[in-house]
Amino acid sequence: MLFHVAMEVRLPPDMPAEQANDIKAREKAFAQEVQRSGKWPHLWRVAGRYANISIFDVADTDELHGILSSLPLFPYMDIKVTALAKHPSAL
Amino acid sequence: MLFHVAMEVRLPPDMPAEQANDIKAREKAFAQEVQRSGKWPHLWRVAGRYANISIFDVADTDELHGILSSLPLFPYMDIKVTALAKHPSAL
Amino acid sequence: MLFHVAMEVRLPPDMPAEQANDIKAREKAFAQEVQRSGKWPHLWRVAGRYANISIFDVADTDELHGILSSLPLFPYMDIKVTALAKHPSAL
Amino acid sequence: MLFHVAMEVRLPPDMPAEQANDIKAREKAFAQEVQRSGKWPHLWRVAGRYANISIFDVADTDELHGILSSLPLFPYMDIKVTALAKHPSAL
Amino acid sequence: MLFHVAMEVRLPPDMPAEQANDIKAREKAFAQEVQRSGKWPHLWRVAGRYANISIFDVADTDELHGILSSLPLFPYMDIKVTALAKHPSAL
Amino acid sequence: MLFHVAMEVRLPPDMPAEQANDIKAREKAFAQEVQRSGKWPHLWRVAGRYANISIFDVADTDELHGILSSLPLFPYMDIKVTALAKHPSAL
Amino acid sequence: MLFHVAMEVRLPPDMPAEQANDIKAREKAFAQEVQRSGKWPHLWRVAGRYANISIFDVADTDELHGILSSLPLFPYMDIKVTALAKHPSAL
Amino acid sequence: MLFHVAMEVRLPPDMPAEQANDIKAREKAFAQEVQRSGKWPHLWRVAGRYANISIFDVADTDELHGILSSLPLFPYMDIKVTALAKHPSAL
Amino acid sequence: MLFHVAMEVRLPPDMPAEQANDIKAREKAFAQEVQRSGKWPHLWRVAGRYANISIFDVADTDELHGILSSLPLFPYMDIKVTALAKHPSAL
Amino acid sequence: MLFHVAMEVRLPPDMPAEQANDIKAREKAFAQEVQRSGKWPHLWRVAGRYANISIFDVADTDELHGILSSLPLFPYMDIKVTALAKHPSAL
Numbered sequence: 001m002l003f004h005v006a007m008e009v010r011l012p013p014d015m016p017a018e019q020a021n022d023i024k025a026r027e028k029a030f031a032q033e034v035q036r037s038g039k040w041p042h043l044w045r046v047a048g049r050y051a052n053i054s055i056f057d058v059a060d061t062d063e064l065h066g067i068l069s070s071l072p073l074f075p076y077m078d079i080k081v082t083a084l085a086k087h088p089s090a091l
Numbered sequence: 092m093l094f095h096v097a098m099e100v101r102l103p104p105d106m107p108a109e110q111a112n113d114i115k116a117r118e119k120a121f122a123q124e125v126q127r128s129g130k131w132p133h134l135w136r137v138a139g140r141y142a143n144i145s146i147f148d149v150a151d152t153d154e155l156h157g158i159l160s161s162l163p164l165f166p167y168m169d170i171k172v173t174a175l176a177k178h179p180s181a182l
Numbered sequence: 183m184l185f186h187v188a189m190e191v192r193l194p195p196d197m198p199a200e201q202a203n204d205i206k207a208r209e210k211a212f213a214q215e216v217q218r219s220g221k222w223p224h225l226w227r228v229a230g231r232y233a234n235i236s237i238f239d240v241a242d243t244d245e246l247h248g249i250l251s252s253l254p255l256f257p258y259m260d261i262k263v264t265a266l267a268k269h270p271s272a273l
Numbered sequence: 274m275l276f277h278v279a280m281e282v283r284l285p286p287d288m289p290a291e292q293a294n295d296i297k298a299r300e301k302a303f304a305q306e307v308q309r310s311g312k313w314p315h316l317w318r319v320a321g322r323y324a325n326i327s328i329f330d331v332a333d334t335d336e337l338h339g340i341l342s343s344l345p346l347f348p349y350m351d352i353k354v355t356a357l358a359k360h361p362s363a364l
Numbered sequence: 365m366l367f368h369v370a371m372e373v374r375l376p377p378d379m380p381a382e383q384a385n386d387i388k389a390r391e392k393a394f395a396q397e398v399q400r401s402g403k404w405p406h407l408w409r410v411a412g413r414y415a416n417i418s419i420f421d422v423a424d425t426d427e428l429h430g431i432l433s434s435l436p437l438f439p440y441m442d443i444k445v446t447a448l449a450k451h452p453s454a455l
Numbered sequence: 456m457l458f459h460v461a462m463e464v465r466l467p468p469d470m471p472a473e474q475a476n477d478i479k480a481r482e483k484a485f486a487q488e489v490q491r492s493g494k495w496p497h498l499w500r501v502a503g504r505y506a507n508i509s510i511f512d513v514a515d516t517d518e519l520h521g522i523l524s525s526l527p528l529f530p531y532m533d534i535k536v537t538a539l540a541k542h543p544s545a546l
Numbered sequence: 547m548l549f550h551v552a553m554e555v556r557l558p559p560d561m562p563a564e565q566a567n568d569i570k571a572r573e574k575a576f577a578q579e580v581q582r583s584g585k586w587p588h589l590w591r592v593a594g595r596y597a598n599i600s601i602f603d604v605a606d607t608d609e610l611h612g613i614l615s616s617l618p619l620f621p622y623m624d625i626k627v628t629a630l631a632k633h634p635s636a637l
Numbered sequence: 638m639l640f641h642v643a644m645e646v647r648l649p650p651d652m653p654a655e656q657a658n659d660i661k662a663r664e665k666a667f668a669q670e671v672q673r674s675g676k677w678p679h680l681w682r683v684a685g686r687y688a689n690i691s692i693f694d695v696a697d698t699d700e701l702h703g704i705l706s707s708l709p710l711f712p713y714m715d716i717k718v719t720a721l722a723k724h725p726s727a728l
Numbered sequence: 729m730l731f732h733v734a735m736e737v738r739l740p741p742d743m744p745a746e747q748a749n750d751i752k753a754r755e756k757a758f759a760q761e762v763q764r765s766g767k768w769p770h771l772w773r774v775a776g777r778y779a780n781i782s783i784f785d786v787a788d789t790d791e792l793h794g795i796l797s798s799l800p801l802f803p804y805m806d807i808k809v810t811a812l813a814k815h816p817s818a819l
Numbered sequence: 820m821l822f823h824v825a826m827e828v829r830l831p832p833d834m835p836a837e838q839a840n841d842i843k844a845r846e847k848a849f850a851q852e853v854q855r856s857g858k859w860p861h862l863w864r865v866a867g868r869y870a871n872i873s874i875f876d877v878a879d880t881d882e883l884h885g886i887l888s889s890l891p892l893f894p895y896m897d898i899k900v901t902a903l904a905k906h907p908s909a910l
Binding site for chain 2 (some may be wrong): 237272
Binding site (some may be wrong): 365366367420424425426428429430445446447448450 | 456457458481515516517520521536537538539540541
């Protein structure tokens, strides 16, 4: 089941570089692990923003929330989830 | 799987009473049929508005969209879906 | 009498873990106590957000505000209350 | 129990004068009847708008919705209800 | 002359308790003094929020601003003023 | 007492030219009459919009609403009133 | 180059069924033709709404606008385009 | 002096084709005439929308409003003007 | 040429009183100097807010930005500029 | 390919002057370097705001994001990108 997820990151500009780099490294590792599992099939950068638009393919909403709330950047993100359904004109 | 659904109805005030009553009667019949199926466990009126807040319990997002887009009032409604997950403090 | 309550939690990311865990533990204990009383019949997580959607069943608005303003997380939450009425199509 | 109710009226400018006058006359009569009952203690015009801000004193949300949805102008209004509680600094 | 005033309080959660209690005590004293003068005839809590909705009865807008900007919580509040007029259907 | 009033005009583009011209002519005549009375000291066009920003100098909010609701374009306008007070830095 | 496109359809509910069906049939045919060309790789329904979220893969913004403005439903749609870039954590 | 102007066109979809084409042809002719005069140096289409973003170079705000309100599509447009100044980093 | 300028001041409540008083004193002095020059003909307080609505009469947008960005409170303000034109009904 | 980019700068007012000046100097140098390359053909100040409106001319969205995210002020900016296409009435 697909969900459209828009994430805006709001990392405090005065966070020490070491701490920021550590969070970002852990975010990247976790994001790639979930992508490899097939549950995060699309991940795009929004041009001009520290933000992404993603598509998740999960068994249910609990799994979706479990993944999103485990993201190392979760405490710094504003996340909006949109439930997707099959479009009748989609091939 | 639960979804929170907020529906605002915007029926044109100048719709002939007969047509409006017919749509509303079919809406009510359909809504009660879905409620009886267990897929629409909660349906509340928003005080002061021609609107409702509902909880749907469906197998997936396709089933959810199938039900919502079959509502006789669907062409007159603004519907917002919010995906719900289990809350860790819920009993 | 039912009220729909949407709560968004905005805990500062730099709050010391011990303090945050203490508030969350007290929040959970209080939330479960109110649920057991029957005054908080539904509590759902909004997928992807540190937020919940709840239904309260209270005697009046004073009781509702009394409960909400006693939540340990109250100073960190943005809360929106919507008054609900019986829906004529509800079973 | 008190509720704050904001009503915006959106009567189509091209509604025939006779029809508009009839609705407004019935609205006024009904509004004054409810005021006399004590359930609508305050009714103010918002300066510059075809809108009002009101306070209702009702037994519960069903009574509130029953009154509001019976207003002759209800199909032409956008109504927002805010639940009020006793303020600790109010005399 | 009546004005509708909506106040949202945004006290920093990390303000020392002593300082917060002092401001709140002074706010309460001042609010009750203005109420006793007849210039603040209504003061209600918005259920679920650290906010109030008030009605002020003042000689003019300068008096209104004078009172509001003297509130001890003024630097921490977002205040919206709406000018009220007599409603033709009000008793 | 001064009020800032922003008016947006939403005349239906398909209103017959004769009717539109008649309303506009009456609007202009009435606006100039009120300006001559001293109660509408400033009237500016918002560049690029069928809108104006005005300052009214009236005895009270009832007088303000009386003038605004008498404007021939009133049924076609969205009007926002802002109460002004003397600024401590104004000469 | 990828663009995220959100389309909301606002077909007048009183459009004759024959006309609506004709537009929808042409929309579907055109949408599938563009999908087959590889320029519209993803098309999802937003659950509960007559809306879709799409990904377009086009040579440039002129091609994108050319496709979108050729959609038979274009005059009835509110379309928002978001430029996407490669995400550094995407596999 | 430069102004940034964003125009959204809201032509009723049911306007007869002949009328719509006539307005669009007159709009195009007028727009090109103003461009040739040097007062409308930039005109871009917003991808996916019946909208444009323009830069005007005019003597003053009266000239700007004079041009914009003379556009044949003016009654069907929502126009937002933003005043521009020289940027200290611009070459 | 006239511009409508709305300024909201957001001074941090925890700014030391001495620093705040210094900025406010310099703001007042500068504002009065510009008023005396004739370029800031109107300055009103928005009732209930640390905000003002002003009219500036300047040669061009560069002069306007030069004045506004020189205000001692500029780094703490949210400023919205609206270009004004002569209103055809203004006397 | 052209993109319209609106940037709002939100530099903390309490950032040490030396640090702020350093960022601004690096921002200016980088902005002028990109302008010289031809990829940033227009850069205007929004009157009254610490903001700009820019036009970028880039090969694709990756290049656009690469430039924007390299701006020294990027962590302090809110950036909105709008894809532009050729306007059929543009000369």
